[in-house]
Amino acid sequence: MDGFFRRTDGNGADIFLEVQGYDDTEIYWRLFQEIFTHYAQTGSRKPFAAIILFIDEKYDPDNCPITDFKPPNRLIRLYLPDCLKVIGDKAGPLTVLKPLVLSEKEKLPEAVPKWKNEIDSLRLSESTEKLLIELLENAILSRFPKLTLEEIQKMIQL
Structure with a gap:
């Protein structure tokens, strides 16, 4: 569970x-x-x-x-x-799950900064935002395991 x-x-x-x-x-x-x-x-x-x-x-x-x-x-x-279709482009904590349903790796360079901006727009505490970014990174790594964390962080522009 x-x-x-x-x-x-x-x-x-x-x-x-x-x-x-x-x-x-x-x-x-x-x-x-x-x-x-x-x-x-x-x-x-x-x-x-x-x-x-x-x-x-x-x-x-x-x-x-x-x-x-x-x-x-x-x-x-x-x-x-x-579930993600229902929330569409709305920003929210579930943004971190969007990579799990992305069909093509080639769409990542465009999608990742957008997801980062959605998380930034939530105006959360620094620690909560950091946690969401880490969850986003993990979701991307889970969906596209051949990518490195460094490649993902470059897309996020950390």
């Missing part, structure tokens, strides 16, 4: 997040195992939202064994390219 979120006021559902970027026919079972283990160990009876964010639709085995949950519990299946 990649993330667990709980509202600070204690209301609402616990959120279990899985980000999936490779083939795994057992992904749904693994997510449910984590959720069920959490509830067994904590004794919590709070509702849950299980979210699976697939980096690409091709990684979804489409074999979820459980599709009906007693509301308000639910399973949410999302695909990163669809």
